[in-house]
Amino acid sequence: MAIPAITPSSRIDERGSVILDGITKRYGDQSAVDDLSLTIQPGEFISLLGPSGCGKTTTLRMIAGFERPDAGDILISGRSVLAEPPYRRDVNTVFQAYALFPHLSVAENVAYGLQQRRTPKSEVRERVSQALDHVQMRHFADRKPTQLSGGQQQRVALSRALVNRPAVLLLDEPLGALDRQLREEMQLELKLLQSRLGITFVFVTHDQGEALSMSDRIAIMRSGRIEQLADADTVYARPASAYVAAFVGQQNFFRGAVAGDGAEIESPHVRVRGGAASLVDGQAGQAAVRPEFVRIARDADAALPDVNAVRGRVIGVSHLGETMQYLVSIGEDQSLIARRPTPEAPALAMDDAVVCSWAPGDVLLFPADDAATAGGYVAPPTV
Known part of the structure; x- marks a missing residue:
């Protein structure tokens, strides 16, 4: 029974x-x-x-x-x-x-x-x-x-x-x-x-x-x-802290000064805007974006938006079965991960020039003293 x-x-x-x-x-x-x-x-x-x-x-x-x-x-x-x-x-x-x-x-x-x-x-x-x-x-x-x-x-x-x-x-x-x-x-x-x-x-x-x-x-x-x-x-x-955001799933973290009435992070390589203001201008902060929310395409040399878009170079490609993962260098000291469903993933190879972008609603903002020490993706210097 x-x-x-x-x-x-x-x-x-x-x-x-x-x-x-x-x-x-x-x-x-x-x-x-x-x-x-x-x-x-x-x-x-x-x-x-x-x-x-x-x-x-x-x-x-x-x-x-x-x-x-x-x-x-x-x-x-x-x-x-x-x-x-x-x-x-x-x-x-x-x-x-x-x-x-x-x-x-x-x-x-x-x-x-x-x-x-x-x-x-x-x-x-x-x-x-x-x-x-x-x-x-x-x-x-x-x-x-x-x-x-x-x-x-x-x-x-x-x-x-x-x-x-x-x-x-x-x-x-x-x-x-x-x-x-x-x-x-x-x-x-x-x-x-x-x-x-x-x-x-x-x-x-x-x-x-x-x-x-x-x-x-x-x-x-x-x-x-x-x-x-x-x-x-x-x-x-909706993780309550950067620690939780880093431990559950994977994140791209961008650190820098808070701007844009508390809704933006001025990191060295890209200006990241969130969907809602939650920080205080002038203070140090950090933004987090999950790899599955990062769009990636070949660089067509077109002008980029002021926020949430950055040029880079592919330095790693991994086939994860249902998804393709790309490691992209966006500067001397930072990389990011983009992950796309395999059927719609672009055919990219090492050293390809690409543009990565994401929506404000997919950005999480945290104060700088909320240390993301539980895991997540902290990019190494590129070589």
Whole structure:
């Protein structure tokens, strides 16, 4: 029988809700997590996204009970769990390392936790069968882990976590060991599984693609705090800071003085105008434009607009499958990336003279002190 989809609830005292109330975790003088607060709704798929060292795994370990916060409180299903050890919390954790028992069969691995709880044998058989059905692994029940592929082993690890029917499933970069194609397949399967079961998923990853493709909301972390909490569309199209803009997707950054009543950046090679004034004239600022918003064409020696257009020279061409990517030098110390769908991409080669342009509505403006240190494209000097 099909399992009906369950949508996230708005009640924070229901089974599956998680509240982090000002939690802090220090290691010596360093704060791994710093006064972090977050409310997760029952049945929600939320991702903690950020680079190594941002505090996402430490946060997950505190929810699981493997670490104890130095300050703050953690509530699961409306009840504080600070005094409870991991095995008494209504959560299960799936790690990147599958940690399956090699001498046990798939079914025995899944049944292990139930047997430790002295669950009746008839119930164990029924629940193991259901758990394996959830991940489409019933036909592999008698195999040993060494006889399975990486993706199949990951499904068994998920089944073992789900068989206990936790209110919250914690996933610590569980797809990191898989190759790209299998990882993308598992992303789809994970989201479908979570939608069917209605279990709260808290997913830790440094892979923006995973977070964007699966999450109801994404908490982007920086230095132990949440920089932005929003759905995927908002995080991608309306990042709250240059840090978020740089980490989610890729950006071309142009830095310089703010002009044009707060809507323009006078960078050394191009004047960049945004769709709305958000800065103060005369101060230092930065503009960001995603590569997919950059139009590129051969240079026809025609006059260029005063803003959002620049001449350059192609110094790199990459075929990315559905898109073509061009690296363009626009000066001695800056390059930019343009990315176009393959069917409409111009046929360009190394050293071709080109014009790059973009619309004001595709420009994001940030103050200069909002450092884009999470990633993004920071152009090297051209050679």
